[in-house]
Amino acid sequence: MARAATTADAFNAVAEPRRREILDALAQRERPVNELVDILGLAQPHVSRHLRVLREVGAVDVRDEGRQRVYRLNPEALKPIHDWVASYQHLWEERFDLLEDVLEDLKEQEN
């Protein structure tokens, strides 16, 4: 088997930096394709393809508005990712606390 499709799930879709940029731009407000083209500095076909991937994993919705297609963020699609990493958060925070303890000890030894 080859690598999982980018459309397999949100994890794969979001692994591409350009697609994260798109989501970041849409987090501010909904936008037509051309606006995203300007923001990303990519060719329009590429942006359309990235948007297709994001659509397929449900990370964005589209709406026709005259001859424009307005894309809007669908944040819930990112929840699975958040849920997964969040379970690791306490682990690095614990480590950080440990480090703080060590530094505290060193400080006391100085005095």
Added chain:
Amino acid sequence: MARAATTADAFNAVAEPRRREILDALAQRERPVNELVDILGLAQPHVSRHLRVLREVGAVDVRDEGRQRVYRLNPEALKPIHDWVASYQHLWEERFDLLEDVLEDLKEQEN
């Protein structure tokens, strides 16, 4: 250009479900390769390759112990992912609140 390397960053490394499984297993405790092979039910070479990817993005550390190689989770590597998705969390929570408001209104209209 082709797709970004899986070793490009944590986002790409973690897009592969098997690698998330490995991290999940290491979140409990450090483990030698064979233990991960048993847990994942994958061939040993594949596990070793996945571990290599995780090493390259700094998500795991290795330690030689006799003829075993013990892998340990390095949770900080996941922080960038957490930071990125966390900034979206309030967006889906807001939507959820809105939904709750609507349901509340509907309930009142019933009475």
Added chain:
DNA sequence: CCAACGCATATCCATATGGGTATACAATTC
């Protein structure tokens, strides 16, 4: 010291990605 063990690496293959570029198509404007 030789066999068995634990793991990493090399090679082969099918797949599809993402960039480039050309083009199709629908909506609008003149």
Added chain:
DNA sequence: GAATTGTATACCCATATGGATATGCGTTGG
């Protein structure tokens, strides 16, 4: 209705993924 605008799609290509399998290599046990 012809020209223009806004997007999507099709095609070509280089790349490297992930699975399969064989093999190399250091460590330990008999």
